[in-house]
Amino acid sequence: MGLVSLCRYKRTKTPFFAEQAGINLYSLEELAYFLYHNICLTDRSFFDERLFRWLQEEAGCTELAARLRSGISSGTNVQNLVIGVVGASGLFSNRELSDLSERLKSLVTLQEQERLKLRADELLNNGNEWAAIEEYRHILKMHQNSRLGLKFYGAVWNNLGVCYARQFLFAEAAECFETSYGYDADEEIQRQAELSRQLAEGILPGAGK
Numbered sequence: 001m002g003l004v005s006l007c008r009y010k011r012t013k014t015p016f017f018a019e020q021a022g023i024n025l026y027s028l029e030e031l032a033y034f035l036y037h038n039i040c041l042t043d044r045s046f047f048d049e050r051l052f053r054w055l056q057e058e059a060g061c062t063e064l065a066a067r068l069r070s071g072i073s074s075g076t077n078v079q080n081l082v083i084g085v086v087g088a089s090g091l092f093s094n095r096e097l098s099d100l101s102e103r104l105k106s107l108v109t110l111q112e113q114e115r116l117k118l119r120a121d122e123l124l125n126n127g128n129e130w131a132a133i134e135e136y137r138h139i140l141k142m143h144q145n146s147r148l149g150l151k152f153y154g155a156v157w158n159n160l161g162v163c164y165a166r167q168f169l170f171a172e173a174a175e176c177f178e179t180s181y182g183y184d185a186d187e188e189i190q191r192q193a194e195l196s197r198q199l200a201e202g203i204l205p206g207a208g209k
Contacts, residue, residue, distance in 0.1 A: 010059070011026050011027050012027060012059055014054070016051065016059075018034060020042070020131075021034070021038060021041055021128060022126070022128050022131070023126070027059065028055070028088065031059075032089030032091050032092070033089075035082050036086050036092060036100060038122050039082065039100070039103060039107070040119040040121070041119060041126075042078065042082060044072075044081075047068055047072060047081045051068075052065045053065075061088065064085065064088050067084060068081060068084060071084065078104070079101065079104040082104060083101060086100060111147065113145055113148060114148065116139050117136075117139060117159075120135030120136050120139070120156075121159065129163040129164075129167055130167075132159070132163050137160070139156050140153075140156060140157070151183065151184050154180045154181075154183030155180075155184070156180075157176050157177070157180035157183065158176070158184075158189055158192075160176045161177040161180060165192075165196055170196045170197070170199040171196075173192075174196035177189055177190075177192045177196055
């Protein structure tokens with residue numbers, strides 16, 4: 001996609017609030033951009049009457065709203081619903097839509113814990129740390145899947161530590177990083193654990209040198 005795209009649809013007075021990311025969307029293009037870049041935050045429950053009414057009454061996309069309602073009634077899959085919205089925006093090329101379709105299909109082949117981690121990662125990348133924490137902790141409460149390997153769980157603990165660190169909960173962050181290091185003995189993880197432990201004790205990193 002190019003650096004600049006002209007929006008064909010009007011900016012709405014009332015935004016659509018995407019609860020999954022905690023952001024307001026003001027046009028069909030913004031909705032499509034959100035879906036394209038956050039497919040793991042989107043499930044069938046995203047496409048509900050609240051979205052359809054907003055598309056119809058606020059965004060002026062009556063035909064699209066009708067197609068989505070019809071899709072839900074007929075039991076179409078989430079991939080088709082996402083592609084329907086993203087394609088209607090006109091923001092993305094056929095190649096990009098094809099790439100999106102492949103990414104959506106690949107999600108089906110993942111283990112449940114992998115899908116949850118991708119969802120949590122997207123929440124973390126969107127700055128929604130508390131929601132990401134819930135997802136990461138959900139993964140860790142599940143039966144450990146040996147097929148995923150130690151590095152997978154090390155990454156979950158590491159990212160959980162990042163969430164706590166961003167909320168200035170350094171003691172919790174240090175514990176997560178230390179647990180992560182037990183799964184994946186990476187020097188960077190160890191460094192994060194040491195920094196978090198210092199901050200938890202009120203010691204500024206590098207103080208006294």
